[in-house]
Amino acid sequence: MIDVILGLQWGDEGKGKIADYLTPKYDLVARFQGGPNAGHSLEFEGKKFVLNTIPSGIFRKTTLNLIGNGVVIDPVRLQEEIQRIVNECTDYKERLLISKKAHLIFPTHRILDAASENAKGDQKIGSTLRGIGPTYRDKIGRSGMRVGDILEVDFEKRYKKLVEQHLKQIEFLGFSDFDLKAEEEKFFAAIEFLKGHQLINSEYLIHKMISDGKKILAEGAQGSLLDVEFGTYPFVTSSNTLSGGVCSGLGVAPKHIRKVYGIFKAYCTRVGSGPFPTELDNELGESLRQKGNEFGATTGRTRRTGWLDLVSLKYTCMLNGVDELIMMKGDVLNGFDELQAATHYKIGETTTDEVPSNLCSTEVEPLYKAFKGWPTETSIDNGFDAMPDSFKDYIDFVQSYLGTKISVISMGPGRDETLVLN
Ligand code: GDP
Ligand code: IMO
Ligand code: MG
Numbered sequence: 001m002i003d004v005i006l007g008l009q010w011g012d013e014g015k016g017k018i019a020d021y022l023t024p025k026y027d028l029v030a031r032f033q034g035g036p037n038a039g040h041s042l043e044f045e046g047k048k049f050v051l052n053t054i055p056s057g058i059f060r061k062t063t064l065n066l067i068g069n070g071v072v073i074d075p076v077r078l079q080e081e082i083q084r085i086v087n088e089c090t091d092y093k094e095r096l097l098i099s100k101k102a103h104l105i106f107p108t109h110r111i112l113d114a115a116s117e118n119a120k121g122d123q124k125i126g127s128t129l130r131g132i133g134p135t136y137r138d139k140i141g142r143s144g145m146r147v148g149d150i151l152e153v154d155f156e157k158r159y160k161k162l163v164e165q166h167l168k169q170i171e172f173l174g175f176s177d178f179d180l181k182a183e184e185e186k187f188f189a190a191i192e193f194l195k196g197h198q199l200i201n202s203e204y205l206i207h208k209m210i211s212d213g214k215k216i217l218a219e220g221a222q223g224s225l226l227d228v229e230f231g232t233y234p235f236v237t238s239s240n241t242l243s244g245g246v247c248s249g250l251g252v253a254p255k256h257i258r259k260v261y262g263i264f265k266a267y268c269t270r271v272g273s274g275p276f277p278t279e280l281d282n283e284l285g286e287s288l289r290q291k292g293n294e295f296g297a298t299t300g301r302t303r304r305t306g307w308l309d310l311v312s313l314k315y316t317c318m319l320n321g322v323d324e325l326i327m328m329k330g331d332v333l334n335g336f337d338e339l340q341a342a343t344h345y346k347i348g349e350t351t352t353d354e355v356p357s358n359l360c361s362t363e364v365e366p367l368y369k370a371f372k373g374w375p376t377e378t379s380i381d382n383g384f385d386a387m388p389d390s391f392k393d394y395i396d397f398v399q400s401y402l403g404t405k406i407s408v409i410s411m412g413p414g415r416d417e418t419l420v421l422n
Contacts, residue, residue, distance in 0.1 A: 007224060101148065
């Protein structure tokens, strides 16, 4: 049986915190897409960790963690990430499994990412420059290389052949700001390091676990509005971030998926370019950014901020088949006199509650419902019923608008700052 947790907005909803929080209920936590463009933050016992490729179950000693076939892996970044957690997780090697079918990010994929962004000028995606797009491009183009290939005798020969092609593309894009030799040294050292890990045919492991009645949590990366099919294309990432991606990203049939948990922030953020109808490019937005500490977990980039957009949230609940909602960062809205949430878009003379197919080229005016704010100090100690009425009104409206119940509300980054609703 597989449950899924994934982000319903543009990423950074707080997936890492919730995956870590839910992990004790599961035998395996698996990443099914994305790569080191993700930055998932976890806080416990006064410590803070940011994970990029490693699943967020790694800090719980009884849980296995799988980097699935749908993920793209940069060996250099993975090695750095492991070095950051190894003191906390001395036993990590026994609990970290890596699919042999996951594709490898080469140094030239990263350089190509930078070259492509550079060539796009003011149409830049705002990529994390981790090589994600070029690696998935090679995967779909059937020229990529996978983790299992590092064990083959002709690995270096095939590596060189692909790099030759990349260098031609980089030259064509007129990009020369890189030192490939230095990058390659780190890459091949990291390949040797990777060989010392459990590289497996993970689809067999998952199916064995399912038939043994074990519980699996699939941990999404990025967010539904960054999905390559249904996100704000072309300002998206290059993978299937929706619940459908779990099947191809882990090698499981839809019938094995039990529950989909959709995670959203009580407001909205976005990093990088692209449409953001409820964006607050003003003092209110700045106040959300400061209170919510909205700066990238790995890149440190400033996150754009805005009010909750229920129109797009309803869309992503539909696309993912969300069973239960988890609302994050409720505490960041503490102390506002008034809050707003968009319930409709006005496009020309038409009012709609649907996301247009071409959000990038459509002038959208969000229509808001206003809510009374709640006090600066809130305590979760006495449960949801004891929360301020205006807080409960906000939650009730969101649930009824989305037709889906909110089962958990996060009121701080720590494991214990979590309110579970009946
Ligand atoms: P992810 O990519 O979805 O895992 O999210 P990130 O880790 O990139 O960003 C979420 C940020 O919010 C992290 O710094 C978390 O520590 C923090 N965070 C998570 N939940 C809460 C919450 O309920 N309240 C506050 N104030 N911060 C939170
Ligand atoms: P987590 O898992 C927020 C955004 C980038 C850029 C676009 C494409 O931490 O939520 P890419 O590097 O994939 O080519 O970038 O997607 N992006 C994210 N934004 N959180 C993420 O991951 C993101 N991963 C990619 O900012 O706009
Ligand atoms: Mg993040």
